[in-house]
Amino acid sequence: MSDIADLDISGAGSRRPQPAVMEGAAAPLTYAENTWCPGCGNFGILNVWKTLIDELADNGVPRERIVVVAGIGCHAKIADYLNLNTFYSLHGRTVPVATGIKLGNPELTVIAHAGDGDCYGEGLEHMLFAAKRNIDISLMVHDNGVYALTTGQYTPTSPRGFRGKSTPGGSAEQPINPLELAVAGGATFVARSYSRGAERLRQTMLDAVLHRGFSLVDILQVCATFNNLYSYYNERTFDMDDNDPSSRTDALNRIGEWTYGGDGRIALGTFYRSEADTFDGVFRDIDRSSFDREAAVRDLLARRV
Ligand SMILES: Cc1ncc(C[n+]2csc(CCOP(=O)(O)OP(=O)(O)O)c2C)c(N)n1
Ligand code: SF4
Numbered sequence: 001m002s003d004i005a006d007l008d009i010s011g012a013g014s015r016r017p018q019p020a021v022m023e024g025a026a027a028p029l030t031y032a033e034n035t036w037c038p039g040c041g042n043f044g045i046l047n048v049w050k051t052l053i054d055e056l057a058d059n060g061v062p063r064e065r066i067v068v069v070a071g072i073g074c075h076a077k078i079a080d081y082l083n084l085n086t087f088y089s090l091h092g093r094t095v096p097v098a099t100g101i102k103l104g105n106p107e108l109t110v111i112a113h114a115g116d117g118d119c120y121g122e123g124l125e126h127m128l129f130a131a132k133r134n135i136d137i138s139l140m141v142h143d144n145g146v147y148a149l150t151t152g153q154y155t156p157t158s159p160r161g162f163r164g165k166s167t168p169g170g171s172a173e174q175p176i177n178p179l180e181l182a183v184a185g186g187a188t189f190v191a192r193s194y195s196r197g198a199e200r201l202r203q204t205m206l207d208a209v210l211h212r213g214f215s216l217v218d219i220l221q222v223c224a225t226f227n228n229l230y231s232y233y234n235e236r237t238f239d240m241d242d243n244d245p246s247s248r249t250d251a252l253n254r255i256g257e258w259t260y261g262g263d264g265r266i267a268l269g270t271f272y273r274s275e276a277d278t279f280d281g282v283f284r285d286i287d288r289s290s291f292d293r294e295a296a297v298r299d300l301l302a303r304r305v
C-alpha cells in the first residue's frame with residue numbers, strides 16, 4: 001500500500017481537468033469555462049462572491065476555512081467557478097453533505113449553494129431537519145422556480161399554471177413557501193434576496209454566513225431561458241425597513257404577504273433572526289468518554305453473525 005505522501009493530489013491524473021486559477025492564489029474565481037446562459041441570474045450571485053471572500057476575511061473567516069458545497073443543477077456550477085474549497089454533492093443532498101463537513105470540522109465555515117428543485121424538492125426534509133437542529137451552516141438557494149439544468153420542469157416554488165416540459169398544460173399545484181417552512185422548522189436566520197441588486201445580496205449573504213446557526217437565504221434567481229421573471233420581480237420587489245426580525249409572528253406575517261408567482265409585492269431582506277444553541281456546538285460538548293463505541297460495534301456485529 002502506498003504511503004499517503006506518495007499520492008498524486010495534483011489533479012493531473014483525474015478525468016476532470018482542474019480549473020486554473022485567475023491571477024494567482026488569492027483571486028476569487030477560476031478559469032473554468034462558464035456555461036451559464038447570457039442573462040442568467042446566477043452571474044449576480046457569483047459576482048457577490050468576488051467581494052464576499054475579502055469581507056469574510058475581515059470578519060475573522062479566512063478563505064482557507066470556507067467550504068462551499070453545491071448540489072447538482074445550473075446553480076451548482078458555482079463550485080467550479082469559485083476559487084475556494086468546494087464540494088460538488090448530489091442533487092437533493094447538498095444539506096447533509098454540508099452538515100457532515102461541519103460536524104467533521106466545526107472550525108470550518110460551511111456554505112451550501114442549492115437549487116430550488118434540489119433542496120425544496122428531493123432534499124426538503126434535509127432542509128427542515130437542518131433548521132430543526134440549528135446546525136451552523138448557511139444555505140443559499142438559487143430559487144429560479146424551475147428545474148433548469150434538466151430543461152424546464154416545474155419545481156415546488158413554481159406557481160400554479162406554470163407551463164414547462166412536464167406540465168405543458170400548466171401545473172395544477174400551489175407552490176410551497178419555503179421561508180414559512182424554515183421558520184416553522186426552527187431556522188434562526190431566514191431571509192429573501194434577489195439575484196439583481198449586488199449590494200443588497202452581498203449584505204444578506206454576509207449576515208447569513210456570519211450568523212451562528214442555520215441560515216436560509218432564498219435568492220430569487222432569474223432563469224433567463226426557462227422562467228424569465230426579470231420584469232415581474234423588478235416591478236414587485238422592495239426592501240423591508242419596518243419589520244422586527246426578532247418576532248416570529250411578524251416574520252410569518254411578512255413572509256405570507258407574497259405567494260410565489262402571486263400578485264402581491266415581494267419583500268426582500270431578513271425576516272427572522274434569533275439566537276439558539278447550535279447542533280454542532282451541542283454535539284461537540286456531549287461527553288462520550290464513558291461509551292466504548294468500538295466495543296458496541298463489535299457486539300452488534302457479533303450478534304448478527
Ligand atoms: C438524485 C438525483 N435526482 C435527480 C437528478 C436529475 N437532476 C439533475 S439536475 C436536476 C434539476 C436541478 O434543478 P434545481 O435544483 O432547481 O437547479 P437548477 O438547475 O434550477 O439550478 C435534476 C432533476 C439527479 N442528477 N440526481
Ligand atoms: S438554463 Fe436558466 S438557470 Fe440554467 S444557466 Fe441558463 S438561464 Fe441560468
Ligand SMILES: [Mg+2]
Nearest residue numbers: 115116117146
Ligand atoms: Mg431551479
